[in-house]
Amino acid sequence: MFDADFWSRIPHQLSLLPDRLGGHVFLAFSSLLAGVLISIPLGIFCSRRPKAERGAVTIANVIQTIPGMALLAIMVFAFQRTGMLPAWVALVLYSILPILRNTIAGMKTVDPGCIEAADGIGLNRWQKLRIVELPLAAPTILAGVRTASAWVVGAATLAYPVGATSLGDYIFAGLQTSNSAALMVGCVCSAALALLLDMLLGGLEVASKKRSRMWAFGSIAGMAAIAVSPLLLRAMHQEKTITPVPEMVAAEAFQQDKPYVIGGKPFTEQYILIDHLREVLQEENRETEVKAGLGSNVVLQSLKRGEIDCYVDYSGTLWANEMERSDNVSSAEMMIDIGTHLKEQGILTLGPLGFRNDYVFAMRKEQADEMGIRSIADLVPHANELTAACEIEFWSRPEWKNVQTEYGLQFGKTKSMDAALMYGALSRGEADVIVAYRTDGRLGSGEFVELEDPRFVLPPYDAVLLVSERLAKDRAAIDKLRKMVNTISTPEMRKANGMVDLQEKSVAEAAATLDPPVN
Numbered sequence: 001m002f003d004a005d006f007w008s009r010i011p012h013q014l015s016l017l018p019d020r021l022g023g024h025v026f027l028a029f030s031s032l033l034a035g036v037l038i039s040i041p042l043g044i045f046c047s048r049r050p051k052a053e054r055g056a057v058t059i060a061n062v063i064q065t066i067p068g069m070a071l072l073a074i075m076v077f078a079f080q081r082t083g084m085l086p087a088w089v090a091l092v093l094y095s096i097l098p099i100l101r102n103t104i105a106g107m108k109t110v111d112p113g114c115i116e117a118a119d120g121i122g123l124n125r126w127q128k129l130r131i132v133e134l135p136l137a138a139p140t141i142l143a144g145v146r147t148a149s150a151w152v153v154g155a156a157t158l159a160y161p162v163g164a165t166s167l168g169d170y171i172f173a174g175l176q177t178s179n180s181a182a183l184m185v186g187c188v189c190s191a192a193l194a195l196l197l198d199m200l201l202g203g204l205e206v207a208s209k210k211r212s213r214m215w216a217f218g219s220i221a222g223m224a225a226i227a228v229s230p231l232l233l234r235a236m237h238q239e240k241t242i243t244p245v246p247e248m249v250a251a252e253a254f255q256q257d258k259p260y261v262i263g264g265k266p267f268t269e270q271y272i273l274i275d276h277l278r279e280v281l282q283e284e285n286r287e288t289e290v291k292a293g294l295g296s297n298v299v300l301q302s303l304k305r306g307e308i309d310c311y312v313d314y315s316g317t318l319w320a321n322e323m324e325r326s327d328n329v330s331s332a333e334m335m336i337d338i339g340t341h342l343k344e345q346g347i348l349t350l351g352p353l354g355f356r357n358d359y360v361f362a363m364r365k366e367q368a369d370e371m372g373i374r375s376i377a378d379l380v381p382h383a384n385e386l387t388a389a390c391e392i393e394f395w396s397r398p399e400w401k402n403v404q405t406e407y408g409l410q411f412g413k414t415k416s417m418d419a420a421l422m423y424g425a426l427s428r429g430e431a432d433v434i435v436a437y438r439t440d441g442r443l444g445s446g447e448f449v450e451l452e453d454p455r456f457v458l459p460p461y462d463a464v465l466l467v468s469e470r471l472a473k474d475r476a477a478i479d480k481l482r483k484m485v486n487t488i489s490t491p492e493m494r495k496a497n498g499m500v501d502l503q504e505k506s507v508a509e510a511a512a513t514l515d516p517p518v519n
Helices: 004-015 017-047 050-065 068-079 084-108 112-120 125-162 168-176 180-210 213-241 247-252 268-283 296-304 315-322 331-344 365-371 376-385 398-407 419-427 441-445 475-482 490-501 507-512
Strands: 260-263 288-291 310-314 348-356 359-364 387-390 413-416 433-437 448-451 462-467
Touching: 004 017, 004 180, 017 050, 017 084, 017 125, 017 168, 017 180, 017 213, 050 084, 068 084, 068 125, 084 125, 112 125, 125 168, 125 180, 168 180, 180 213, 260 268, 260 296, 268 288, 268 310, 268 475, 268 490, 268 507, 296 310, 296 315, 310 315, 315 331, 315 398, 315 462, 331 348, 331 462, 348 475, 348 490, 359 365, 359 419, 365 448, 376 398, 376 448, 387 419, 419 433, 433 448, 441 448, 441 490, 462 475, 490 507
Parallel strands: 260 288, 260 310, 387 413, 387 433
Antiparallel strands: 310 462, 348 462, 359 433, 359 448
16 A cells, blocks of 8 residues: 555645645634534523523434434535535534533533622622633533534535535545545544644643643644644645746736636546546636535536536436436437537536446456346346445436336345445455446456446436536637547546556546547
8 A cells, every 4th residue: 555656646645735624624613613602602591491401402412413424415405505605504513512512511510609609799690600600611611612623623524525625535536536645645634633623622621620821822822823724835835836927828818707616526537537627728727626526416506506617427417317307319319408408507518528438237257157147137037136236326316217117127135335335345245236337447357247238228428518607608718628529438538547446547647648639
């Protein structure tokens, strides 16, 4: 794992750290602060009112039982947008329970004798709270804030699939592209951030117990240093990479109000295409940003709302999910109908890139030969004894329902797992059949065999380049992107995917092999 290639990738991953750490720090710190501002006053209120306490703690407990990814998805649908806002709200909700519970506990454990003494010297209710109760309850309350900080910093890594930048970018992208360097940087940095924040909050807890201004000042100064660290890292990185811009190029540069955002889904091919699109737009001196790892529905809705400006989707996905069509038509007819439908939604379809990434059923070659299985139809007599694995999205898609209806296919057991893990499960015998992508480089390894679809139930999945209304108005950029149409063949895309998945090359190296648009 830690070979020369691993260490050679580390500098590139560290160059991405300022933006990703900055996003993570902003999410964690701001959501934790909001959680404190909500939970401590609520905890003080509930500590004196048993019915309010039961209601508030029950609601906070229910929120805490919702899985992180599910809560993020709920926020996306609630706010009808991706990015920082839904991730931030989800993290605020996650932070409430430990702070609320510890605030209530801390207020209830204040010595009654201290309250009586405060009454004896004539303190009113607010003076008692400020001078007596809160200082005595502070260590318990801060213990709850420490717990919440660990939860929030960890949960912030899950913000990646909804388009919020965080250290989770390293982890999700590293998993999808088999990039151990990215995984390592993401895990180490997120763990270090959680430990540092916990240590500094522990310092505040000690300060509250000892009434020490020095401990308090040191802890607050440490948290401030973490908060500004992404800015310092960004300044250092820019100082190293800045290059003089020729006067003519600078004069001709296109004036953008904001960078074009390139979106993508969470698998290797999409990361490669994102990098390819970024390079093409940068050739026209266009500034770009990336929002990768978005779900099929999320990425299209983001394009409609103008949160992203371009991405590559697949005709079969648009046909089934967006248009809710299940009829079988030719690729040409499908492209015409899709283009017309999306135009009404304010989306420009530039055309197919030239390759198809259809769903395919695959097995280990040895097992398929032994059972005499060459097609989906051949699977049917054996299916109830076999285990099938695929990404969770497929099992709820119309394509799977159509396969079940047309072939009468019913597996004995189905599993849902990440696409990057399916092939390992198939190799180890943990699955007998997987539903893969035609351009996946691992299908060309010789270990696996694709099963034919003799009834043509699975629709064609031509890769299609989609752009927003804003980008469509940029004629020079659109002309450049149009030159990508029909330039990438299915074997070329499979080879590029294989470079990342099998040869452990970088996404940038794989993207560089794709034919550039002709000038």
